[in-house]
Amino acid sequence: MTAAPKKDPAAVEAEVREKIHLEILKRTGAYHANDHVLLPSGQHTSEYIEKTLVTTEPSFTEGLGGVIAKHFAPWPVDAVLSTGPGALILSHCVARAHPSRPIVVYGAKGVSRGKRRVTLPVEFQRLIRPGTRVLLIEDLVSSGSTLNLLIELVEQLGSQVVGVGCLWRRTSVEVEDGKPVFSLVSRDFPTYSPEDCPLCRKGVPLNEEFVRRASHRRMSSILESNAP
Numbered sequence: 607m608t609a610a611p612k613k614d615p616a617a618v619e620a621e622v623r624e625k626i627h628l629e630i631l632k633r634t635g636a637y638h639a640n641d642h643v644l645l646p647s648g649q650h651t652s653e654y655i656e657k658t659l660v661t662t663e664p665s666f667t668e669g670l671g672g673v674i675a676k677h678f679a680p681w682p683v684d685a686v687l688s689t690g691p692g693a694l695i696l697s698h699c700v701a702r703a704h705p706s707r708p709i710v711v712y713g714a715k716g717v718s719r720g721k722r723r724v725t726l727p728v729e730f731q732r733l734i735r736p737g738t739r740v741l742l743i744e745d746l747v748s749s750g751s752t753l754n755l756l757i758e759l760v761e762q763l764g765s766q767v768v769g770v771g772c773l774w775r776r777t778s779v780e781v782e783d784g785k786p787v788f789s790l791v792s793r794d795f796p797t798y799s800p801e802d803c804p805l806c807r808k809g810v811p812l813n814e815e816f817v818r819r820a821s822h823r824r825m826s827s828i829l830e831s832n833a834p
Contacts, residue, residue, distance in 0.1 A: 623790075624790070624791050624792070624793075627670065627673075627773075627790040627791050628791060628793075630666050630669075630670065631655070631660065631773070631774075631791070633663070633666070634659055634660060634661075634662055634663045634666060635656070635659050635662075636655055636656050636657070636659035636660045636662075637653070637654075637655050638653065638654045638655070638656075639652065639653050640652065641653070641654065641813050642803075642805040642806075642810040642811060642812050642813055643812075643813045643816060644812055644813065644814045644816070644817050645797065645816075645817070646816075646817055647797075648799075648800070649797040649798060649799060650797065650798045650799075650800060650803040650805060650806065650812070651795045651796060651797045651798070652795075652796065652805060653795045653796075654795070654816060655746065655774065656816070657692060657745065657746050658692065660692050660745050660746065660773060660774075661691075661692045661695040661696055661745060667695060667696060667699050668699045668702075668703075670696070670699070670773060670790055671696050671697075671698075671699025671700040671702070671703055672699065672700075672703040673790060674696075674700050674743070674771035674772075674788060674790070675699075675700045675701075675702075675703035675704040676703070677771065677788045678700075678704065678741055678768065678769055678771060678788065679704060679705050681739070681741070681768045681769065682706050682739055682768075683704055683706045683708040683739055683740070683741045683768055684706070684708055684709070684738045684739045684740065685708050685709050685710070685711055685733060685734060685738055685739070685740050685741070685765075686700055686701045686704075686708050686709070686710050686711070686740070686741050686742075686743055687711050687712065687713060687734070687740050687741070687742055687743070687756060687760065688710075688712050688713070688742065688743040688744060689712060689713045689714065689715050689724060689744070689752060689756065690715065690744075690745065692745040692746075693712075693743055693744045693745045694710070694712050696743055696745055696773065697710050697712070697743040698710055700741070700743055700771060704741075708741065709733060711726070711730040711733055711734065712727075712730075713725060713726050713727075713756060713759065714726075714727065715752060722751055722752065722755060723755070724752060724755040724756055724759055726759060726763075731763070734760060734763050734765050735763065735764065735765065736763070736764030736765065737764070737765065737766070738763075738764075738765040738766070739765070739766050739768050740760050740765050740766065740767055740768060741767075741768045741769055741770075741771060742756050742757070742760075742767060742769070742770045742771070743770075743771050743772065744770070744771075744772040744773075745772065745773050745774070746772070746773060746774045746775075747770075747772050747774065747775040747776065747789070748776055749776075750781055753770060753781055754781065757781070757783070757785065767785050768786075769785055769786035769787065769788065770785055770786065770787045770788070771787075771788050771789075772787070772788075772789045772790070773789070773790050773791065774789060774790070774791045774792075774793070775787065775789035775791070775792050776792075776793070776794050776795075
């Protein structure tokens with residue numbers, strides 16, 4: 607009887623580590639698995655992640671940020687740059703844990719003439735200058751377009767991108783110029799059209815909660831009353 611081939615110890619360790627990180631994301635309520643979910647695109651999937659919930663647990667976020675910081679500890683870092691509220695929270699955790707004690711700055715995402723755009727506030731432009739070593743941090747990387755724009759922005763200012771750290775990255779995402787990428791979870795969601803969905807064929811009920819919630823979502827707000 608032929609013995610089963612031994613797995614690479616490094617690959618086994620990475621697999622175990624990823625499972626631990628997935629469990630942490632489950633505990634935040636951000637990651638949903640073993641479900642039959644309707645996506646806003648109309649596609650179906652068995653997994654779903656709610657981006658806004660990823661960094662809601664401070665102790666978990668601090669621990670995950672520490673893992674990213676440890677990975678990039680051999681590289682000197684002057685600044686940590688991110689976009690979006692979730693990534694900014696994670697950036698603070700990474701910066702606090704990194705031995706270089708880098709500063710934290712953020713860019714703003716937007717759309718101009720139908721194209722994605724990333725802007726660095728004027729106040730931060732004197733901090734990202736020629737020679738500055740920058741670590742990019744994102745929470746979830748689904749297409750890589752924002753990251754590639756950040757890389758272009760940093761290099762345009764004469765700075766150097768040390769690497770990219772993130773909580774979750776789709777395995778198919780490519781980053782410009784082969785920059786070092788470290789993600790706590792590297793995973794693709796399988797998606798299906800309703801006609802080809804194996805879960806539909808098995809009669810598994812369709813969970814429309816996330817699409818319904820998005821379509822009925824209203825921001826909670828309050829307006830200042832008129833002064834007496």
